[in-house]
């Protein structure tokens with residue numbers, strides 16, 4: 001046994017989250033793509049089958065009330081809340097992240113008010129946020145300023161209305177400094193919107209603690225909600241009365257079944273709702289959240305850092321020097337839960353890795369992404385992934 005395999009064995013033996021893997025449907029593949037689509041929690045099929053066959057098939061329309069369908073967006077929001085450091089009553093689940101970015105950003109500009117006509121956006125953002133920010137700017141009469149996150153404090157001023165940032169960069173895995181960037185935006189009198197897609201379920205976020213205004217995120221990555229599972233929107237409690245949704249659908253009405261011609265927003269986070277929730281996906285997500293019952297996000301973060309540290313160590317050992325370059329910061333406080341390696345032939349390398357049972361993903365033009373989900377990835381997986389990578393790029 002190699003030194004690194006022996007080390008992996010020791011780390012796995014001491015891993016307090018190791019048993020969690022048994023709560024997922026997995027096979028012999030080393031699955032390092034949970035930062036794109038989380039694995040299937042084993043209890044989901046049974047619960048979805050109950051939703052379909054009993055709640056829909058048998059109770060039919062009665063389920064909106066009797067099976068709690070109508071209140072699912074707020075109820076499931078409250079289950080996500082502790083994972084992102086939010087008290088109950090501030091998160092609603094529904095729609096996609098893209099749609100929630102739109103709601104949050106336009107609402108932020110509306111809150112900022114007269115004289116503030118600039119939206120600052122992360123120039124390296126996941127593309128959808130940039131596209132939506134451009135449209136939101138056009139619709140609200142704002143100018144869009146794309147800048148590197150580190151340069152955000154330098155461009156803030158009396159005209160800044162809102163700032164849209166990613167907590168963790170989808171490409172490099174870089175973790176941005178949410179507390180200090182939020183404080184800088186507030187000092188300028190503007191509103192912050194954080195995209196938590198790559199941090200929720202992987203590391204502590206501390207939304208309430210750091211006074212974040214608005215946040216959005218998806219649930220199909222580290223929260224394992226399934227393909228296309230609904231996203232969520234956080235609106236800080238004291239801002240809720242001023243949250244003026246650009247998509248005021250009937251589900252966010254104070255009296256949705258009053259069928260009134262005039263719009264009166266509901267109070268609380270459910271102002272962020274729009275139309276009829278996608279119940280099947282939403283209740284699959286609710287079942288998927290059961291795996292978090294006895295897990296602290298701090299222990300997930302500790303294991304995530306240990307996994308990414310160990311992966312970088314193994315890559316250093318197994319991959320010929322200079323063949324790949326890590327784009328992921330070495331400093332823990334700047335690292336999310338993924339490692340991104342750059343190499344010119346990344347597309348081919350990832351194909352070979354997948355053929356050999358190591359699943360990460362490729363981001364054009366030259367990035368290999370490996371996501372580490374502490375609930376089901378172990379240290380032996382990490383050692384094997386790096387070893388196979390070494391074989392693939394070394395030609396053996």
Ligand SMILES: Cc1ncc(COP(=O)(O)O)c(C=O)c1O
Nearest residue numbers: 096097098126128170195197218
């Ligand atoms: C940071 C980030 N924002 C937004 C999205 C897109 O979200 P959706 O497809 O739910 O609109 C993704 C998808 O991977 C993402 O990584």
